[in-house]
Amino acid sequence: MPRPPDPLGDIDLEVFREEGRRLVDWVARYLAGAEGYPVLPRVRPGEVKASLPASPPRGPEPLRDILEDVERLILPGLTHWNHPGFFAYFANSSTAPAILAEMLAAALNANGMLWKTAPAATELEVVVLDWLRQMLGLPAGLFGVIQDTASTSTLVALAAAREAVPGLEARRRGLSGQARLRMYASEHAHSSVDKAGIVLGIGQEGLRHIPVDAQYRMSPAALKAAVAEDRAAGWIPFAVVATAGTTSTTSIDPVPALADVCAREGLWLHVDAAYGGSAAVEPSLRFVLDGCDRADSLVLNPHKWLFVPVDLSVLYTRKPEVLRAAFSVVPDYLRTAEEAVAPNFMDYGVSLGRRFRALKLWMVMRAFGQEGLASRIREHVRLAGVFRSWVEADPAFEVVAPSPLSVVCFRARFAGVPAEEEDRRNQGVMDAVNATGEAYLSHTRLDGRTVLRLAVGNIRTEERHVRRAWDLLREAAASRR
């Protein structure tokens, strides 16, 4: 008997259609009912792995079985970022229009490395980043490019800053054998700045952390003094990373004053507004980007607070030609006249292949509209304010930092115990709340002390969810007195 022909091509599209429709219904139920899952899963390390076969299947398996396994084996092991009780790190959201956009982007599989390999994806990226620029109140003429995450955006920005150092020729000559470079960020800057320094060959010693004021904002005077000291010691200062919305407290560095220092000293100013930047969509919160029109580069993450799923980070720069000089491996003579409208985005970052991320941002912007996005951000800031007022009104708790945006830093008070024990009990309070599965908070360290954070940012979070978290916190603290 002849062997049947090997199966070729994609799976049966009728099966795709049927399972796809079922999956859409499932996703709708999931989004509506995410709070039915424990936000932090109750799994031990290795448990999910142990539930899966140790080897791949030899033959095909039905799509329905695979999707059932997702629900049976994967879902119970996931932290549910869409849960309205997610208050850890920076809470964020996946929304319905973006979910459809991601399916569509996967189906089209457009790879926007060159304009030519995906013209509409490239031009839509140009258009939506200009829309976003307008929504944020940033000046015209900024060049934007989508990266995966803020870590990459900051790496790319600092690579450009390095390329801009006069006489260095980092691209051609590298750093070995040259004078030592130094960049500056506050003690509260994100670890991605450290990582960028490591990757770029600047090293941890090439990043100097600048002290903050009582409100956790970088001190321009301290920056100025550090730059002078470093120059005297033979370092080449080249860049400052200001943060508009730090990870611990959402403090906003004084960008206008830092921009003055940078202008005077000839330093590249990069602003990390990964979380905070999105707030500027709401006109009353535009202060978050004060002075950013003078930045050389700025990163903000729509996947943090503009309702698109990971990953989508936006890097803006006033100096695209420097980014290009730092990254393009295309010879000059291959540049095309159309690059202003039709850039080859692979020339502005590490990755060559680039998936069609602009689609989800465009669909979210249109499905909600500028005012819709603003009203949701305004609501998150309001909810954080409400929570803060509860903490302030309760003598058993204290607020420990300003809350300019949607994050509140606080602590339960335990009278008469040493600081270290108070810290331990706060950790215990947090662990107890997280173990309920109804809320998930994370902590930070401020002035050497343990501090709890409540971060509002999920589009499904309502006042009742914040209230519930507060009740759980009070109960957990009370039981430890």
Add this chain to the structure above:
Amino acid sequence: MPRPPDPLGDIDLEVFREEGRRLVDWVARYLAGAEGYPVLPRVRPGEVKASLPASPPRGPEPLRDILEDVERLILPGLTHWNHPGFFAYFANSSTAPAILAEMLAAALNANGMLWKTAPAATELEVVVLDWLRQMLGLPAGLFGVIQDTASTSTLVALAAAREAVPGLEARRRGLSGQARLRMYASEHAHSSVDKAGIVLGIGQEGLRHIPVDAQYRMSPAALKAAVAEDRAAGWIPFAVVATAGTTSTTSIDPVPALADVCAREGLWLHVDAAYGGSAAVEPSLRFVLDGCDRADSLVLNPHKWLFVPVDLSVLYTRKPEVLRAAFSVVPDYLRTAEEAVAPNFMDYGVSLGRRFRALKLWMVMRAFGQEGLASRIREHVRLAGVFRSWVEADPAFEVVAPSPLSVVCFRARFAGVPAEEEDRRNQGVMDAVNATGEAYLSHTRLDGRTVLRLAVGNIRTEERHVRRAWDLLREAAASRR
């Protein structure tokens, strides 16, 4: 009259359900009928941009209108990577199981930066990368981590190689003021190696290109001589990038011999198998990874030839502790005992945020099975062989390089004209074929001459599509004689 409350929350999930179901149907039609679109779109730079509003909408727009605009404005401006006549670069595919996986990943929005932030996503990544390792015939114990693209994987691998240089302490001290590092790759290595060198501060001068043999494979003898020469001149040789499937011709560097040189010289061996590596899923093609068990790191891209959409690149290494040392900004005392089962993947690359990419690879592996994936790869190699035999049999054409995998390099012959004119006419042949919208080929330069490439790799490509491309090529060439 009181102002109505601002709209909050996500869009109406009934609308999501209805439009989602319609979109699934649309995607099914698109996948079945992608060849109805011109593979290269007929748009001029700026045309798509001009068709879109210059400013974002103030209020919300209906999802249906947005999706209709995708079809009306975006689709005609896209290069259709799913078109079965896509033979440019490395052809690749988005498949039905992966498309559903991407919708699901977006809905779950799991961010696998830490084990804790997405335990099941982390452990599924561990599991599927071990499945893939088994399918490729690679040795047990390899550590795998998903990156976005091969450019990033190679950057990460070379950062680890740099970290492994004895006495350098690149992470802490950076490269400035230190001896100059040098790495090696063949003249045919991908530009991502150059880019990684630039980003890492090694510079273009820190990458030495090694000559190739008549079959475009790196010469181990030339490598050995270059290393000796560089050591004598004060360079510190530290890494070799071998390619298993180069971009121009899919030549496969002699990894076993290069591994010998690396072992003797104490160099990190990174293998770029971004395209070629996937072929090892088919047992008869395992030669593509010969010697790779001795590599320190290896990259292959399932988004190239394992039927998942961009982006998904896999980096394997025998030395995860070096990767971690190069990238982790988490203090040692925060390491957990569970890291072998439950790694914090953010410690093995640039990005902190990590979307749930393992899901699509898992769903594709299961939906097709190991034998199903192998049979499709075997078929692509067969189709390339068929095309090659047509070219060889036609005296008006010539094959100009070996075709170990699924790419054929060839040229139309134009008797009695200078080489430069022959090159120009070949470019004309390619442009004419691409302008038909029925096929899309790209070109390369080999030994100073223009060469056309036909790359088979799309899961929807059948023999009739290859035949049609060949007919178009012969017509275009004939009309230029």
